[in-house]
Amino acid sequence: MCGADDGRMTDASQIALTRLAGLLADGTRATFCLALLDGRAWTAGELARHAGVAPSTASEHLSRLVAGGVLAEEHQGRHRYVRLAGPAVAQLIEDMAAHDPPAAAPPATLRVAGSRRALAFARTCYDHLAGRLGVAIADALTGRGLLEREAGFAFTEAGVAWLGDVLGELPATTGRRPLARPCLDWTERRPHLAGSAGAALCRHALEQGWVARIGSGRALGVGPAGGEAFSRLLDIDVAALKLPPDQPDNPV
Amino acid sequence: MCGADDGRMTDASQIALTRLAGLLADGTRATFCLALLDGRAWTAGELARHAGVAPSTASEHLSRLVAGGVLAEEHQGRHRYVRLAGPAVAQLIEDMAAHDPPAAAPPATLRVAGSRRALAFARTCYDHLAGRLGVAIADALTGRGLLEREAGFAFTEAGVAWLGDVLGELPATTGRRPLARPCLDWTERRPHLAGSAGAALCRHALEQGWVARIGSGRALGVGPAGGEAFSRLLDIDVAALKLPPDQPDNPV
DNA sequence: CGCACATTGCGGTCGGCACCGAAGTGTCGG
DNA sequence: CCGACACTTCGGTGCCGACCGCAATGTGCG
Structure with missing residues (x-):
């Protein structure tokens, strides 16, 4: 047939x-x-x-x-x-x-899924912050009038002042590397902050213990100090970032 | 974390x-x-x-x-x-x-699935009939008092008469091969008729055009003559076998 | 019991591929 | 413009595995 x-x-x-x-x-x-x-x-x-x-x-x-x-x-x-x-x-x-x-x-799939979710939350991208945390930082900077999105990223006058206030000093701008540059986030599909300011912010966050590397990869965890700092500086609720809004809770 | x-x-x-x-x-x-x-x-x-x-x-x-x-x-x-x-x-x-x-x-999965379903319906197993058709034959023989299931398969006196009536002659029983033997069906997980009677019945069905090989494999198709013959000889409704009862209709 | 047949085990051959190191290309940053 | 760096390309080497033929084993059937 x-x-x-x-x-x-x-x-x-x-x-x-x-x-x-x-x-x-x-x-x-x-x-x-x-x-x-x-x-x-x-x-x-x-x-x-x-x-x-x-x-x-x-x-x-x-x-x-x-x-x-x-x-x-x-x-x-x-x-x-x-x-x-x-x-x-x-x-x-x-x-x-x-x-x-x-x-x-043992159910290895479970652990991979958990790991994947943790990594989508916060990580480094080259030398700056990425993941949902990185995107949230870029959003918060834009929303508070510190960062302009037109023609790539550019800090406003208030943004430069904020940066110096947070870091204690402005990142070196001697080279051709721009202070701020958008970088497409691979998991969020939205831009986060790159450039020398993004790198300085990431280094500062690591030095201050706001974030810490998990294992040998690029995954980052946010400690209590980080939660406090991101909330105070940019009004970011880190806890709310850990579970993406479109993915309520499915621990498989 | x-x-x-x-x-x-x-x-x-x-x-x-x-x-x-x-x-x-x-x-x-x-x-x-x-x-x-x-x-x-x-x-x-x-x-x-x-x-x-x-x-x-x-x-x-x-x-x-x-x-x-x-x-x-x-x-x-x-x-x-x-x-x-x-x-x-x-x-x-x-x-x-x-x-x-x-x-x-093109959706190759569809064709494979279709092929699989067709093969589960009727096929040869070594030299006898298998698949849902083979199981149905064994069930019908048992239900009509022609075949005993105790201690392997064994034809009753009426069964032997029925066999001679259908085939025109009884299969040779010179060797040690039993006339009837149960053979576990791989897709149905239930026994069908093997032995020299099963082989003779299969050969007869092929010769009479009741069933025909599909392609080069062991899949069988049942033609109009087969539908009539199986209905007349054993009261088997071939059309009803083509869709398994526990699998209503899911063409993927 | 003996033949026919389905399957398995064992050496030997051969092709493919994963690996490296070194040299070349393009980009970043000073 | 130049050095540093990420990546690619190109031989060359070595190992793993797919294949076969032949011999051995076990089973079905006359």
Whole structure:
């Protein structure tokens, strides 16, 4: 009745299946994909260091993953940022990683999901703050008339004064690096504050103990001092950021 | 806050991911798995011929797939039957095969699902009838007092008469092969009729045009003559078998 | 009991691929 | 304009695995 040309269809599926599986069958590439499960965009060098391979090796792997539709890439200056191509790919990788060979393993998927949510909350991007916290800072600066969004980011006169007040001194502006620059956030899809001011603010936050690195990655946690500081300086409610508004509460 | 020991967790996921992906990254193994997507159990030799490799090669691949939890095996006489380990594995393989590299391909999943349903309906098993049709035949024979289920299958006196009436002659019983034997159906999980009577009935159904092979596999289609014959001989409603009762209608 | 057949185990061969180091290209920042 | 840095490209090396043929094992059937 039906079932004609099953052979051709199977052949096409076969090459698609082996191609995708082959991409994930390598330990280094699998390490890349699992690291990218946090939803962030990583640079090629970061992934190389994370996996313990030479940058040239990582470059080849990334090119292959991008060509295979597993990753999406974006060039930003001298960096090559890569992220998972989409939620379907992320789901597929989680499913495969969760698949147990003989006996069941503890629910690893749960921990990955939790980790992903934590990382979307606050992290560093290159040398400045990103994630929901970074976006909230940019929003608060704009809302209080300290930062202009027209033609890229630019601090107002009041904004420069605020910056000097917070940091104790203004960041050096000797080079060509602008004081403020917008940087697209990879998880929020909205700009956060980059440039020398963004870097100085991030360094200051780390030095003051407002935020602290979690583990060896770029994830950040906000301590009590940070909650107080962000609330006092910019009226940001850090606790409210930890659960995104569109995602009430689904601990799986 | 959270996120501790992410490294260990990632390592564990990494080996699980590469292990599973490595199993599916080979063309021959992928061909096996795609063939098994029909839900049937195949013998090692059948899969070897289907993929065009030596039996020894197929044997190694199957052992690896079984050890990796992708396939489940069952030994029946001198045959080694393998099938997908479970619906989760089948879903995973379909998802991976449907994943498009650069541009999207037509919905192959639909066709596979359709094919699978058709194959679960009627097929050959070794040399006799299986699938829902095979199970229905065994049920009808039992219900009409032609077949006893105690201590394996055994035809009653009326059953032997019915058999001779249908076939025109009784199947040879010279060897040690029993006239009737139960054979567990892989998709229905219930026994159907094997033995020399099952083989003779299958051969007769093919010769009379009651059923016909679909493509090169073991799938069978039931023609008009078959519908009439099964209804007249055993009061089986073939049309009702085509949609399983517990699965109303979900064309995906 | 003996033949036929399905399957498995074992060496041996060969191709593919992951890896590195070194050299080249483009960008950032002073 | 120049140095530092991120990344890419290009040989070259070594290992892993897919494949086969042959021999051995176990089962079904006459």
